[in-house]
Amino acid sequence: MGPPGVGKGTQAERLGNYFSIIHLSSGAILRNEISKRTELGIKAKQFMDVGKLVPDDLLLNMMENRLVQKDCTKGYILDGFPRTIRQAEGLEQILINQDQELRGAINLFADEDALIQRLILRGQSSRRRSDDTPDVIKNRQRVYWQQTAPLLDFYRSRKQLLKVNGLGSIEIITQRIIDVLNE
Ligand code: AP5
Ligand code: MG
Numbered sequence: 001m002g003p004p005g006v007g008k009g010t011q012a013e014r015l016g017n018y019f020s021i022i023h024l025s026s027g028a029i030l031r032n033e034i035s036k037r038t039e040l041g042i043k044a045k046q047f048m049d050v051g052k053l054v055p056d057d058l059l060l061n062m063m064e065n066r067l068v069q070k071d072c073t074k075g076y077i078l079d080g081f082p083r084t085i086r087q088a089e090g091l092e093q094i095l096i097n098q099d100q101e102l103r104g105a106i107n108l109f110a111d112e113d114a115l116i117q118r119l120i121l122r123g124q125s126s127r128r129r130s131d132d133t134p135d136v137i138k139n140r141q142r143v144y145w146q147q148t149a150p151l152l153d154f155y156r157s158r159k160q161l162l163k164v165n166g167l168g169s170i171e172i173i174t175q176r177i178i179d180v181l182n183e
Pocket of ligand 2: 008009010025027079080
Protein backbone atom coordinates (compact mmCIF):
# COMPACT_ATOMS: atom_id res chain seq x y z
CA MET A 1 0.00 0.00 0.00
CA GLY A 2 1.04 3.60 -0.49
CA PRO A 3 0.31 6.70 -2.55
CA PRO A 4 0.67 6.85 -6.35
CA GLY A 5 4.32 6.76 -7.39
CA VAL A 6 5.65 5.42 -4.08
CA GLY A 7 6.98 2.30 -5.82
CA LYS A 8 4.29 -0.34 -5.22
CA GLY A 9 4.68 -1.83 -8.70
CA THR A 10 8.48 -1.57 -8.75
CA GLN A 11 8.86 -3.25 -5.36
CA ALA A 12 6.08 -5.82 -5.81
CA GLU A 13 7.74 -7.10 -8.97
CA ARG A 14 11.10 -7.46 -7.22
CA LEU A 15 9.54 -9.15 -4.17
CA GLY A 16 7.60 -11.52 -6.41
CA ASN A 17 10.91 -12.61 -7.96
CA TYR A 18 12.64 -12.83 -4.58
CA PHE A 19 9.95 -15.00 -2.99
CA SER A 20 9.09 -16.84 -6.26
CA ILE A 21 5.42 -15.89 -6.04
CA ILE A 22 3.27 -14.02 -8.51
CA HIS A 23 2.81 -10.27 -8.49
CA LEU A 24 -0.75 -9.13 -9.06
CA SER A 25 -1.28 -5.44 -9.79
CA SER A 26 -4.94 -4.43 -9.90
CA GLY A 27 -3.99 -1.40 -12.02
CA ALA A 28 -2.10 -3.58 -14.52
CA ILE A 29 -4.99 -6.06 -14.73
CA LEU A 30 -7.36 -3.15 -15.41
CA ARG A 31 -5.04 -1.63 -18.04
CA ASN A 32 -4.93 -5.01 -19.76
CA GLU A 33 -8.75 -5.15 -19.77
CA ILE A 34 -8.81 -1.68 -21.32
CA SER A 35 -6.35 -2.65 -24.06
CA LYS A 36 -8.49 -5.71 -24.88
CA ARG A 37 -11.62 -3.50 -24.86
CA THR A 38 -13.54 -5.87 -22.61
CA GLU A 39 -16.77 -4.80 -20.91
CA LEU A 40 -14.85 -4.38 -17.63
CA GLY A 41 -12.13 -2.39 -19.38
CA ILE A 42 -14.63 -0.03 -20.99
CA LYS A 43 -16.34 0.59 -17.64
CA ALA A 44 -13.05 1.00 -15.74
CA LYS A 45 -11.49 3.42 -18.24
CA GLN A 46 -13.84 6.29 -17.45
CA PHE A 47 -12.76 6.20 -13.79
CA MET A 48 -9.04 5.60 -14.38
CA ASP A 49 -8.74 8.40 -16.94
CA VAL A 50 -9.67 10.94 -14.26
CA GLY A 51 -7.83 9.27 -11.38
CA LYS A 52 -10.92 8.00 -9.55
CA LEU A 53 -11.26 4.53 -8.05
CA VAL A 54 -13.07 1.91 -10.10
CA PRO A 55 -16.23 0.83 -8.18
CA ASP A 56 -15.70 -1.82 -5.47
CA ASP A 57 -18.08 -4.39 -6.98
CA LEU A 58 -16.13 -4.48 -10.25
CA LEU A 59 -12.80 -4.76 -8.43
CA LEU A 60 -13.89 -7.42 -5.98
CA ASN A 61 -15.33 -9.55 -8.72
CA MET A 62 -12.20 -9.18 -10.84
CA MET A 63 -9.80 -9.96 -7.98
CA GLU A 64 -11.83 -12.86 -6.64
CA ASN A 65 -11.79 -14.50 -10.10
CA ARG A 66 -8.03 -13.98 -10.24
CA LEU A 67 -7.17 -15.15 -6.71
CA VAL A 68 -8.92 -18.51 -7.01
CA GLN A 69 -6.73 -19.48 -9.96
CA LYS A 70 -4.19 -22.23 -9.54
CA ASP A 71 -1.08 -20.05 -9.71
CA CYS A 72 -2.23 -18.30 -6.51
CA THR A 73 -2.19 -21.37 -4.28
CA LYS A 74 1.41 -20.91 -3.09
CA GLY A 75 1.03 -17.23 -2.38
CA TYR A 76 1.09 -13.91 -4.18
CA ILE A 77 1.93 -10.26 -3.67
CA LEU A 78 -0.90 -7.79 -4.20
CA ASP A 79 -0.16 -4.33 -5.54
CA GLY A 80 -2.90 -1.70 -5.56
CA PHE A 81 -5.58 -3.91 -4.01
CA PRO A 82 -7.34 -3.55 -1.60
CA ARG A 83 -7.88 0.19 -1.79
CA THR A 84 -11.04 0.70 0.25
CA ILE A 85 -12.33 -0.77 3.51
CA ARG A 86 -14.94 -2.68 1.52
CA GLN A 87 -12.24 -4.21 -0.68
CA ALA A 88 -10.18 -5.14 2.40
CA GLU A 89 -13.21 -6.88 3.93
CA GLY A 90 -13.79 -8.63 0.61
CA LEU A 91 -10.17 -9.79 0.57
CA GLU A 92 -10.53 -11.15 4.11
CA GLN A 93 -13.46 -13.24 2.94
CA ILE A 94 -11.59 -14.48 -0.14
CA LEU A 95 -8.67 -15.53 2.09
CA ILE A 96 -11.00 -17.39 4.47
CA ASN A 97 -12.64 -19.19 1.53
CA GLN A 98 -9.21 -20.17 0.16
CA ASP A 99 -7.88 -21.16 3.59
CA GLN A 100 -5.06 -18.62 3.25
CA GLU A 101 -3.66 -15.97 5.58
CA LEU A 102 -2.42 -12.44 5.03
CA ARG A 103 1.30 -12.22 5.90
CA GLY A 104 1.22 -8.44 6.23
CA ALA A 105 0.18 -5.15 4.64
CA ILE A 106 3.32 -3.28 3.59
CA ASN A 107 2.86 0.48 3.76
CA LEU A 108 5.40 2.38 1.68
CA PHE A 109 5.50 6.04 2.68
CA ALA A 110 7.28 9.05 1.18
CA ASP A 111 7.18 12.79 0.68
CA GLU A 112 4.39 13.61 -1.80
CA ASP A 113 6.36 16.15 -3.85
CA ALA A 114 9.08 13.61 -4.61
CA LEU A 115 6.39 11.24 -5.83
CA ILE A 116 4.77 13.75 -8.16
CA GLN A 117 8.21 14.24 -9.72
CA ARG A 118 8.65 10.48 -10.24
CA LEU A 119 5.33 10.21 -12.02
CA ILE A 120 5.88 13.31 -14.14
CA LEU A 121 9.21 11.77 -15.19
CA ARG A 122 7.51 8.49 -16.09
CA GLY A 123 4.90 10.53 -17.99
CA GLN A 124 7.72 11.81 -20.20
CA SER A 125 9.25 8.38 -20.76
CA SER A 126 8.35 5.47 -23.05
CA ARG A 127 6.66 3.77 -20.05
CA ARG A 128 4.19 6.62 -19.71
CA ARG A 129 0.63 5.94 -18.65
CA SER A 130 -2.39 7.96 -19.72
CA ASP A 131 -3.01 8.89 -16.06
CA ASP A 132 0.49 10.36 -15.51
CA THR A 133 -0.51 13.96 -16.25
CA PRO A 134 -0.11 16.55 -13.43
CA ASP A 135 -3.87 17.04 -12.88
CA VAL A 136 -4.69 13.34 -12.82
CA ILE A 137 -1.66 12.58 -10.58
CA LYS A 138 -2.95 15.16 -8.06
CA ASN A 139 -6.40 13.61 -8.20
CA ARG A 140 -4.99 10.10 -7.66
CA GLN A 141 -3.15 11.40 -4.60
CA ARG A 142 -6.30 13.06 -3.23
CA VAL A 143 -8.27 9.86 -3.73
CA TYR A 144 -5.52 7.93 -1.95
CA TRP A 145 -5.74 10.09 1.17
CA GLN A 146 -9.55 10.13 1.20
CA GLN A 147 -10.37 6.53 0.34
CA THR A 148 -7.31 4.33 0.79
CA ALA A 149 -5.43 5.86 3.76
CA PRO A 150 -8.22 4.73 6.18
CA LEU A 151 -7.01 1.21 5.40
CA LEU A 152 -3.82 1.95 7.32
CA ASP A 153 -5.84 1.97 10.55
CA PHE A 154 -7.74 -1.11 9.42
CA TYR A 155 -4.49 -3.09 9.15
CA ARG A 156 -2.84 -1.36 12.13
CA SER A 157 -5.69 -2.45 14.39
CA ARG A 158 -5.18 -6.04 13.16
CA LYS A 159 -1.43 -5.73 13.85
CA GLN A 160 -0.72 -6.47 10.20
CA LEU A 161 0.66 -3.09 9.10
CA LEU A 162 4.37 -3.02 8.19
CA LYS A 163 5.66 0.51 7.57
CA VAL A 164 8.59 1.02 5.19
CA ASN A 165 10.29 4.23 4.06
CA GLY A 166 9.73 4.47 0.27
CA LEU A 167 12.50 6.99 -0.42
CA GLY A 168 15.98 5.81 -1.35
CA SER A 169 17.37 3.49 -4.00
CA ILE A 170 15.13 0.75 -5.38
CA GLU A 171 17.49 -1.94 -4.04
CA ILE A 172 17.65 -0.48 -0.53
CA ILE A 173 13.87 -0.26 -0.33
CA THR A 174 13.50 -3.92 -1.37
CA GLN A 175 15.91 -4.89 1.41
CA ARG A 176 13.96 -2.79 3.94
CA ILE A 177 10.77 -4.67 3.01
CA ILE A 178 12.45 -8.08 3.26
CA ASP A 179 13.82 -7.06 6.67
CA VAL A 180 10.41 -6.06 8.08
CA LEU A 181 8.89 -9.28 6.76
CA ASN A 182 11.60 -11.25 8.57
CA GLU A 183 11.26 -9.38 11.89
P1 AP5 B 1 -2.39 1.87 -10.06
O1 AP5 B 1 -1.91 1.27 -11.32
O2 AP5 B 1 -2.36 1.08 -8.82
O3 AP5 B 1 -1.63 3.26 -9.89
P2 AP5 B 1 -1.24 4.19 -8.64
O4 AP5 B 1 -1.54 3.70 -7.28
O5 AP5 B 1 -1.78 5.52 -8.97
O6 AP5 B 1 0.27 4.13 -8.59
P3 AP5 B 1 1.40 3.92 -9.67
O7 AP5 B 1 1.25 2.58 -10.28
O8 AP5 B 1 1.52 5.08 -10.55
O9 AP5 B 1 2.62 3.98 -8.66
P4 AP5 B 1 3.40 2.85 -7.90
O10 AP5 B 1 3.29 3.08 -6.43
O11 AP5 B 1 3.09 1.48 -8.42
O12 AP5 B 1 4.87 3.25 -8.30
P5 AP5 B 1 5.81 2.66 -9.45
O13 AP5 B 1 6.51 1.45 -8.94
O14 AP5 B 1 5.04 2.56 -10.71
O15 AP5 B 1 -3.89 2.37 -10.29
C1 AP5 B 1 -4.25 3.12 -11.43
C2 AP5 B 1 -5.77 3.32 -11.43
O16 AP5 B 1 -6.43 2.04 -11.53
C3 AP5 B 1 -6.34 3.96 -10.18
O17 AP5 B 1 -6.28 5.36 -10.26
C4 AP5 B 1 -7.78 3.43 -10.22
O18 AP5 B 1 -8.55 4.15 -11.15
C5 AP5 B 1 -7.61 2.04 -10.76
N1 AP5 B 1 -7.45 1.02 -9.69
C6 AP5 B 1 -6.37 0.21 -9.49
N2 AP5 B 1 -6.57 -0.58 -8.43
C7 AP5 B 1 -7.79 -0.27 -7.95
C8 AP5 B 1 -8.55 -0.72 -6.83
N3 AP5 B 1 -8.09 -1.66 -6.01
N4 AP5 B 1 -9.77 -0.17 -6.63
C9 AP5 B 1 -10.28 0.77 -7.46
N5 AP5 B 1 -9.60 1.26 -8.52
C10 AP5 B 1 -8.38 0.74 -8.76
O19 AP5 B 1 6.87 3.85 -9.56
C11 AP5 B 1 6.52 5.09 -10.09
C12 AP5 B 1 7.70 5.68 -10.87
O20 AP5 B 1 8.78 5.93 -9.98
C13 AP5 B 1 8.27 4.72 -11.93
O21 AP5 B 1 8.68 5.46 -13.04
C14 AP5 B 1 9.46 4.05 -11.23
O22 AP5 B 1 10.43 3.63 -12.13
C15 AP5 B 1 9.95 5.18 -10.34
N6 AP5 B 1 10.52 4.67 -9.07
C16 AP5 B 1 10.07 3.62 -8.32
N7 AP5 B 1 10.82 3.47 -7.23
C17 AP5 B 1 11.76 4.46 -7.26
C18 AP5 B 1 12.83 4.85 -6.37
N8 AP5 B 1 13.09 4.19 -5.25
N9 AP5 B 1 13.55 5.93 -6.72
C19 AP5 B 1 13.31 6.63 -7.87
N10 AP5 B 1 12.33 6.30 -8.75
C20 AP5 B 1 11.56 5.23 -8.44
MG1 MG C 1 1.72 0.71 -9.84
